[in-house]
Each structure stands twice: as structure tokens, then as C-alpha cells.
Amino acid sequence: MFQKTIESITGKVKKRFKYYAHTKRKLRRKPEGQFAEVNFGAFLLNRDMGRYSFILCQMLKFSGFKVVVKLDPRFFLNEVPYKQMLLAQDYTKVRGSNAPNRSVLLHGPGEKRKQLNFICSYKLIDEQIDAYYLPYTLHPRFYRTFSDNTNFDACRKASRATRIIFSGNFERSLYNNKVLKDNFGWTISRVDILDHVKSAYKDDPRILYAPTQKHFYDLLRQAESRNKFIIAEVKTDPEDWLKILSSGDFYLCLPGMGMPWSHNAFEAMAVGTIPIIQYNHLFNPALVHEENCLAYHDFDSFNTALELALNMKPEEVERMKANVIAYYDAYISTKQIIKRIQRFYASDEETLTIALPYLNEEI
Incomplete structure (x- = not known):
């Protein structure tokens, strides 16, 4: 003592x-x-x-x-x-x-x-x-130098390996906590979303799970992943992150630990990846469903958003991608x-x- x-x-x-x-x-x-x-x-x-x-x-x-x-x-x-x-x-x-x-x-x-x-x-x-x-x-980490958060052209022009992507931490004690519910009771935590997908889309061949980083990277290299939804319950190496985000047409922007906002939504938009998001109304100005995001507010509308993304025609994806980049450059960019x-x-x-x-x- x-x-x-x-x-x-x-x-x-x-x-x-x-x-x-x-x-x-x-x-x-x-x-x-x-x-x-x-x-x-x-x-x-x-x-x-x-x-x-x-x-x-x-x-x-x-x-x-x-x-x-x-x-x-x-x-x-x-x-x-x-x-x-x-x-x-x-x-x-x-x-x-x-x-x-x-x-x-x-x-x-x-x-x-x-x-x-x-x-x-x-x-x-x-x-x-x-x-x-x-x-x-x-x-x-993207603010160490000016070029770190202003040079997204290569990622925006990158070919997309899959339709929807999510990679990140799903640790239950962190991402299904009381603070989030107390302050933002309407928010569906990322753990609840993962549980819902595993239940509602059980055995759906369009949903691919990556339990390890290697498995995740392998899926992104496979041609059969092109129109799928890849969920990786792992963090990626920081130097790979923007490349990972630009691998999907859409990114599932799940909330942070104690509030809806999470850096991942803004990083996804920076590289031209369309957000699937619950807190679109917290942007200023608000993101608009089917214009520069796919918005949901409950599990039913979440299902609808996923189906819209998985079945969207390429020309519609390109239209929304252009809108996302225009929004980011006009309202969020450094x-x-x-x-x-x-x-x-x-x-x-x-x-x-x-x-x-x-x-x-x-x-």
C-alpha cells in the first residue's frame, strides 16, 4: 500500500x-x-x-x-x-x-x-x-497535415469491390451502452444492428461475414463479392482505411459509443462512398434519403435501405455518389x-x- x-x-x-x-x-x-x-x-x-x-x-x-x-x-x-x-x-x-x-x-x-x-x-x-x-x-490522424484530409481523388475514382461494406469494432460493452440510449434514445446501436442482420438475414447469400482481417481483405479481392454486403467485425490497419472505405458503393454508418456521430460516416463521404445512416437529420444541412444517403429510422426502414442498396442500378449509384462528393466538398471539407x-x-x-x-x- x-x-x-x-x-x-x-x-x-x-x-x-x-x-x-x-x-x-x-x-x-x-x-x-x-x-x-x-x-x-x-x-x-x-x-x-x-x-x-x-x-x-x-x-x-x-x-x-x-x-x-x-x-x-x-x-x-x-x-x-x-x-x-x-x-x-x-x-x-x-x-x-x-x-x-x-x-x-x-x-x-x-x-x-x-x-x-x-x-x-x-x-x-x-x-x-x-x-x-x-x-x-x-x-x-487525418489532420496531421493539410494533404491528409484534402487529397481524396484517387479513392473517389477507385473501382468498387463490393456493394455495401462495414468494418469496425462491435464490442458489446463499448457499443451497446447506457450512455447512448440515455442521450439519444432513438438511436439503434451498432451491436443491435449486427444482431438484427444476423437474425433477419440468416443464411442470406448476399451477406458475407469476415471474422478476421485477412478474411476481410480476401473477400475484397474476390470477384463474387461485387454485389454483396460485407460485414467485418474487425478493425483494419489505419493506413488501409480510406482504401477500404472506397471499396464499397455504400458504407453502413453505425453510431459511435456514446453518441450517433462517428468519424466513419464523414470519412466514407470524403471518398465518395454513399452512407446508409440513421442520423442523417443531424447533418447541417440534413442528408436527404435517396439523394445523398439511404436513411433509416427503425429496423423495417433499415431493411428497406439495405434492399435499395443491394438492388440499385449502376447509374443510380453513380448519381448518388456524385451527390455525396458534392455535399462533402460544399459543407464538410477542410x-x-x-x-x-x-x-x-x-x-x-x-x-x-x-x-x-x-x-x-x-x-
Whole structure:
């Protein structure tokens, strides 16, 4: 017991030293040109939320700002991979900031200064406010460089190996949990969808299951998989992910662990793969059934969506694919987010509220 206490104290001291080693007490000298003074506060920086702070900082960097980000000691208590991504960037890390909590100050030549304010709440879904609703994103690994999340041409033009695809984690304890049902009672979890498919489509030759990664990759190479629905209850190697997504005409976009949004839907759309999705109404603007998605709201409409996808004529698939790419480029892409930030910076507006309806902290 005594030994564990000593180890715990030692660990905390080491992390405190790490905090001081990585950060400056304050910004002593302003960077030349445009810079963003970032103070996301503890909520957006810590634990799994670190993925969003990294992406937001990179968006500012891609928009032409040098990034100065305020960290706090808690940032180092649990260093998930997304925090390592943030630390690896050439940001200036400080312990103090002039930016208010949950905001970014955009500085320019002379005394030019603009402010971005961030609001995180599920209430923003129903209680629409006058704000820029930031779209959900690809996985953080696609934001290490600008080209990582803007160069999708090869995947969009790739020949498709199968009709519908899903690959991902189906672990019941993670993806059939109480949090999802409590916050979004209408959502059908990915585990429930898998159970339904195995029951309703038992022995259906159009449904292929891949229990291992090798089996999954083999199925994608087989000509007889062309008009099938492949379900892989496995994760793929990250470097293969976009290629995997672009192997299907459609991707079954199942919800995340605690909320409907999942990176997989946005990554699928980036490469021109049509989403089969329950939460199409949570997009801004909403995705439209049979225009840029196949939408379902219960098990019966899910069955209908699957049949539509499996029996759709090639020309209809191409029409929907073109619509998906057009939607992504117009509303989700990094280039559009950059344009919005830069337009605000060049405008006469002094503040811009950015709404994140997929993150929840009471206002």
C-alpha cells in the first residue's frame, strides 16, 4: 500500500514537471503575422476530448495562423494519442492566456483582434442558434497535415469491390451502452444492428461475414463479392482505411459509443462512398434519403435501405455518389471550414460563435 502511494505521488510529480517542460509561463513575444491564441479550457483538452482540440488547432494552422495554445497540468494526467499529436505540432504551448475560457483570439498586424467562442451542447441540435455549426470531422490522424484530409481523388475514382461494406469494432460493452440510449434514445446501436442482420438475414447469400482481417481483405479481392454486403467485425490497419472505405458503393454508418456521430460516416463521404445512416437529420444541412444517403429510422426502414442498396442500378449509384462528393466538398471539407474562418477574419465582425452540437457540456 505504501509503495503504491509513493508510486502515485512520483507519477504526479513527473507529470507536473512534464507540464512545465512543455509550456512557457506566458507569451513573451508575439509571433510575426497572424496568430491564434487558443484557450479551450479543460473540457475540450482533456481525456478523449483531446481529439477535437487537436483538430481545431490544426484548422487554425491550415487557415494561416500560428497557434499559441494554453495547456493546464491536467492535460498530462492521461496522455491519449490525440494529445501526443498536439504536442508534436509546432505550436507555442503556454500556461497563461489572454483568451477567455472556451475561446480563440485571432491576432493580426497592428492591433487587429477577432474572437471565436465555442459552445458545446446537445441542446444545439434542437435549439438552433445564430452560430457557425462546425461539421463533425474525420479521425484526428487525418489532420496531421493539410494533404491528409484534402487529397481524396484517387479513392473517389477507385473501382468498387463490393456493394455495401462495414468494418469496425462491435464490442458489446463499448457499443451497446447506457450512455447512448440515455442521450439519444432513438438511436439503434451498432451491436443491435449486427444482431438484427444476423437474425433477419440468416443464411442470406448476399451477406458475407469476415471474422478476421485477412478474411476481410480476401473477400475484397474476390470477384463474387461485387454485389454483396460485407460485414467485418474487425478493425483494419489505419493506413488501409480510406482504401477500404472506397471499396464499397455504400458504407453502413453505425453510431459511435456514446453518441450517433462517428468519424466513419464523414470519412466514407470524403471518398465518395454513399452512407446508409440513421442520423442523417443531424447533418447541417440534413442528408436527404435517396439523394445523398439511404436513411433509416427503425429496423423495417433499415431493411428497406439495405434492399435499395443491394438492388440499385449502376447509374443510380453513380448519381448518388456524385451527390455525396458534392455535399462533402460544399459543407464538410477542410477547405470549406478554412474559408469560413478566413471570411470571418476578413470581415467587420468582431466575434463568431462556433457551435459543436456533437459535444456536450451544459451551457
